[in-house]
Amino acid sequence: MKRYSGFSLFKNALSYHENWQKIWRSPKPQTDYDVIVVGGGGHGLATAYYLAKVHGITNVAVIEKGYLGGGNTARNTTIIRSNYLWDEAAQLYDLSLKLWEGLSQELNYNVMFSQRGVLNLGHNLQDMRDIERRVNANRLNGIDGEVVTPERIKQIAPLINISRECRYPILGASWQPRGGTARHDAVAWGYARGADALGVDLIQETEVTGIRRKNGAVAGVETTQGFIGADKVACVTAGNSGVVAAMAGLRLPVESRPLQALVSEPVKPCLDTVVMSNAVHGYISQSNKGDLVIGAGVDGYNGYGQRGSFHVIEHTLQAICELFPAFSRVRMNRQWGGVVDTCPDACPIISKTSVDGLYFNCGWGTGGFKATPGSGYVFADTVANDHPHPLAAAFTIDRFNTGALIDEHGAAGVAH
Amino acid sequence: MLLIHCPHCGEGREEEEFSYSGEAHIVRPLAPQDLNDREWGDYLFFRKNPRGIHHEMWYHAVGCRRYFYATRDTLSYEILETYIVGEKPQVTSAGSGQ
Numbered sequence: 041m042k043r044y045s046g047f048s049l050f051k052n053a054l055s056y057h058e059n060w061q062k063i064w065r066s067p068k069p070q071t072d073y074d075v076i077v078v079g080g081g082g083h084g085l086a087t088a089y090y091l092a093k094v095h096g097i098t099n100v101a102v103i104e105k106g107y108l109g110g111g112n113t114a115r116n117t118t119i120i121r122s123n124y125l126w127d128e129a130a131q132l133y134d135l136s137l138k139l140w141e142g143l144s145q146e147l148n149y150n151v152m153f154s155q156r157g158v159l160n161l162g163h164n165l166q167d168m169r170d171i172e173r174r175v176n177a178n179r180l181n182g183i184d185g186e187v188v189t190p191e192r193i194k195q196i197a198p199l200i201n202i203s204r205e206c207r208y209p210i211l212g213a214s215w216q217p218r219g220g221t222a223r224h225d226a227v228a229w230g231y232a233r234g235a236d237a238l239g240v241d242l243i244q245e246t247e248v249t250g251i252r253r254k255n256g257a258v259a260g261v262e263t264t265q266g267f268i269g270a271d272k273v274a275c276v277t278a279g280n281s282g283v284v285a286a287m288a289g290l291r292l293p294v295e296s297r298p299l300q301a302l303v304s305e306p307v308k309p310c311l312d313t314v315v316m317s318n319a320v321h322g323y324i325s326q327s328n329k330g331d332l333v334i335g336a337g338v339d340g341y342n343g344y345g346q347r348g349s350f351h352v353i354e355h356t357l358q359a360i361c362e363l364f365p366a367f368s369r370v371r372m373n374r375q376w377g378g379v380v381d382t383c384p385d386a387c388p389i390i391s392k393t394s395v396d397g398l399y400f401n402c403g404w405g406t407g408g409f410k411a412t413p414g415s416g417y418v419f420a421d422t423v424a425n426d427h428p429h430p431l432a433a434a435f436t437i438d439r440f441n442t443g444a445l446i447d448e449h450g451a452a453g454v455a456h
Numbered sequence: 457m458l459l460i461h462c463p464h465c466g467e468g469r470e471e472e473e474f475s476y477s478g479e480a481h482i483v484r485p486l487a488p489q490d491l492n493d494r495e496w497g498d499y500l501f502f503r504k505n506p507r508g509i510h511h512e513m514w515y516h517a518v519g520c521r522r523y524f525y526a527t528r529d530t531l532s533y534e535i536l537e538t539y540i541v542g543e544k545p546q547v548t549s550a551g552s553g554q
Contacts, residue, residue: 282504282505282507286504286506292505293501293502294505295505341512342510343530343531343533344530345531384500440497440501442497443497
């Protein structure tokens with residue numbers, strides 16, 4: 041792999057940028073692998089990268105039915121934060137945030153990570169009590185955060201409406217300065233390039249249609265390109281996890297729901313932070329291109345259609361217009377949906393299964409993007425050692441039978 | 457926006473009038489105290505979550521305030537039938553295991 045640098049940019053400019061190296065190979069699948077990662081989104085690619093980088097397991101294939109990073113990695117609102125309430129979740133998401141902080145250098149690929157801060161607004165007294173509690177819990181876990189007043193919020197995001205006259209006045213917020221946004225495609229592409237350089241085969245446009253088992257253990261996967269053998273199969277298939285689990289005769293505590301987002305036409309810089317509100321339900325940031333990126337709610341019913349109901353985005357835009365009256369005249373450009381795999385406790389599943397050699401990393405629901413590096417890191421460790429990484433131990437699938445749930449509905453950005 | 461036919465009211469109404477109650481035909485164990493953790497967890501949390509034909513429960517929250525079942529395609533979102541609790545679905549899929 042040729043490293044990207046200022047010098048390489050200059051050198052390639054001399055040949056009109058026509059001689060850049062292909063960013064990754066497109067190999068034919070081998071007959072078998074040590075590990076097959078099913079799903080070539082951000083989490084799957086990160087898993088493959090850390091398997092090769094940290095654990096030296098390079099005989100790995102990532103099998104993706106579409107193109108790399110074309111599912112939820114390309115459909116989210118790119119918000120990154122780690123201000124979760126419970127120790128287990130906070131430590132997992134903060135590992136991820138720490139990895140984000142060095143990711144562009146680590147991957148030699150600009151993931152455009154921008155620590156512009158995240159505000160989570162409170163609109164009533166109970167919101168503010170919950171925010172106080174969450175910020176205190178965060179600080180005990182070594183995660184930055186403070187409770188801020190409406191006046192301070194106005195300084196951070198001057199266009200916001202802090203009037204007490206509106207239906208849901210802003211009473212305060214939690215503020216995590218280390219949070220921010222990153223470029224969603226770049227994360228997938230950076231991990232893909234890094235994994236490919238370490239010898240991982242990235243196999244696109246190949247759908248896994250079955251999981252073959254032998255004597256109760258995984259033997260490989262059936263695909264649209266034929267059978268591929270593997271000692272271990274790691275499934276990172278987000279919204280389609282239930283479908284993949286059914287191939288192995290398993291059920292998951294997961295329901296797949298459509299979650300929508302939308303972007304406006306590009307406008308001049310006007311919002312240099314991320315503003316989220318659970319109570320009125322909307323979240324908004326401005327991309328580097330200038331579009332306002334707005335996240336809507338999750339639909340009330342199961343669906344795999346990658347689209348959602350209009351009344352859901354209507355509701356979110358009502359909230360955004362109340363928070364930012366100036367945005368009422370901005371025109372919306374595009375709207376889309378992704379299929380998110382929601383767990384009953386709004387926390388992920390990073391786990392071995394009852395089938396030897398079969399692992400699942402799913403259930404990230406409405407907030408998986410921020411966790412991409414950490415998720416890949418602890419899942420790679422879990423797969424490599426056949427034993428949960430210390431930070432993943434609380435997120436096994438068994439918690440739904442033991443009752444040790446980690447209730448993060450309060451800190452999750454989207455109610456579900 | 458889904459248009460849902462409520463079998464109690466006998467008319468199609470907008471999705472916003474309804475709320476969703478998840479997978480249908482999950483039978484509550486008659487003697488929960490006799491179940492072990494695995495069986496109780498499976499009953500509470502584990503779901504089929506199919507991509508395709510799904511039998512599910514809806515509640516006509518701002519209408520007749522009664523529950524009913526629907527058979528819906530989770531990929532196309534087409535509602536293939538709605539029926540009253542206690543009835544059997546007319547449309548089934550071998551793949552959904554029902």
